Amino acid sequence: MNTKNKNARIAGLVYLLLILIAPFRLIYIPGKLFVDGDAAATIHNIAAHDMLFRLGLVGDLVTAVVSLLLTYTLYRLFKDTDRHLALLMLMLGFMDTPLYFFNALNDMATLVLAHGADFLSGFDTAQRDGLAMLFQRMHGLMTNASEIFWGLWLFPLALLAHRSGFVPRFVAIWLTVNGVAYLALSFTGLLLPQYNDTVANIAFPFQLGEIAFMLWILIKGAQPRLVAVHGARAA
Template sequence: MNTNASTARLAGLLYLIVVLTGIFSLAYVPSQLIVAGDAAATFERLVAGQSLFRQGIAAGFVCYTAFLLLPLVLYRLLSPSGKTAAVLMVAFAIVSVPLSLVNLGHKLDVLTLISGADYLHVFTAEQLQTQVMLALAAYSSGLLVAKIFWGLWLLPFGYLVFTSRLLPRVLGLLLMAGCVGYLIDVAGRLLVPAYPDSLLADYATRPAALGEIGTCLWLLIFGARASAFTSDTTRRMT
């Protein structure tokens, strides 16, 4: 039980790092620096807010490193409830990490373009702005690929949470619904041009957010309950 509690809280701590750095790098920083459809304003904000932009990149590296470790700790906690599901959970999560890390290269390209280096003077202001927007667009496309696996890992993860009884079952349901939401979001952005402006785009990934933040806080604060497997084993032994 002590081992289970320690593993659960370690998973909660890693999850908290993923959540906080992810919100900062994926939501807060873009909201402060990116002006949709306005290359000149975006370029100006990026130049003025280079420090914040760099912090966002650093937070991304921390986020994806923590996310590399998180499923390995969760595997130790949840694998007794289903080895196959636990392996799939780890595989889907880990595949997303190199995709996400390589994708950060597009943000490093933006840093180069806004650096004001002498060799960039051969470009006009409009050309630099266009290249920055192209790099940001490439980054967004890379996120779309990573989102496939951010969604897929939630299905076996949610299943294990639901069946293990180590956490509230409602969290498992939210995580599995989050998988569906992520895949809907990816398909919508890829196939339906009007999707980003739709109501569905605002809510598709909400179940995932609720499930992941809820799971993170539960693991961190409460640890893990005694599993049904442990209880059954104890009863047989007595």
Template sequence: MEASKLTQRQDARLAGLIYLILVLTGIFSLMYVPSQIVSNADPATTVVNIKNSEMLFKLGMMANVVCFSCFLILPLVLYRLLSPVNKTHAVLMVALSVVSVPISLVNLLNKWSVLTLLGDSPYLSALDTSQLQAQVMLYLDYYNNGTQLASIFWGLWLFPFGYLVYKSGFLPKFFGVFLMLGCFGYVIEAVGSFFYAGYHDLAIASIISIPSSIGEIGICLWLLIVGTTLRKKTLTIG
């Protein structure tokens, strides 16, 4: 029994560490780097920023790779931790998360294409400045579209994950609730952005991601710092 509890706690802390790496690399690559480089309203500025901050752009790509690799490993560790709760939901959790990884990695080729366009290959002289800027923005749009597709699965996996956390008895139930709500936040944002170009200007866009942020960052830190707590069982005599 003690060995089982130790293994459970080790799995929880390992999952927390991987989750933390995923969160930090995700924030860096998906939020910080684009905020420093990309200007959707000004292609010329975007191209200049990429050229002047090429190392930052490349670091963002490497952070993408680390983030997506963690997203492949994390559900497998969580499966070990949570499959005793409900194996069917644990398998669904893994399947819905892992399916996004090849989409995300292939999508990263669009960023690589941007670097190729801004390289020094002789054939690029056939493109004038405006054509080059348009091509760069096109590949960045392709990348954003791919990210939007992958984000559907970033949301869907949270529902079985949240359900398992809620039912586990050794992790806080409220994290499970926020994770399940976070599932709908991701999906609503992806679908809303697809069908309505002005979605991000709506009030709902600024609040729809709050449950997933609370749930994911919360469970990440809980797993890393606390691990698991065992539910006390009531002994009935007679």
């Protein structure tokens, strides 16, 4: 296996790890513990399933670290394709990590409020529940803000994939549309939250572009596309 093939499969493996870990706090924890419109029930669930919520918090931190590793491995893979584009992808992708760590503070504050530490005795239960839900609302809004970078970094990645000679054009296009979908989700969540669910349902199939890209480089590696090979032979 040549170096580029090896780098492609390492990047694909790291991408797979990110895709498996990231939804735990983003999707599973809210679905399991959060009750829409009922702060008391939500905070009760968090306190009653303390370890599960903490695992979600740790999952976000692990996601931040894996995301950083992913951008680096993809930079190594594509730096010979276009160094400037690869650096742009690296910078935009890097922003994911500090945002994840910053957002973890909201979950930490929620845990403290859910357990009602002694220094919170000046707040009654309803007030603590309200404050905890405020931090969870901030967590959600911070996720919406983070989706800007989740989308932006895919544009240089899509261009690099297209120019690389080993990723099919349709996968590069799918990555671009995936980036647009994240931007749509971000601005909907920040500006028109009442349409969140509608936009999320529309955006879902477009968000599979990252999975298609991950599977391609994980399975196929960096083997030149057949069209590119024929073109080179003809030349």
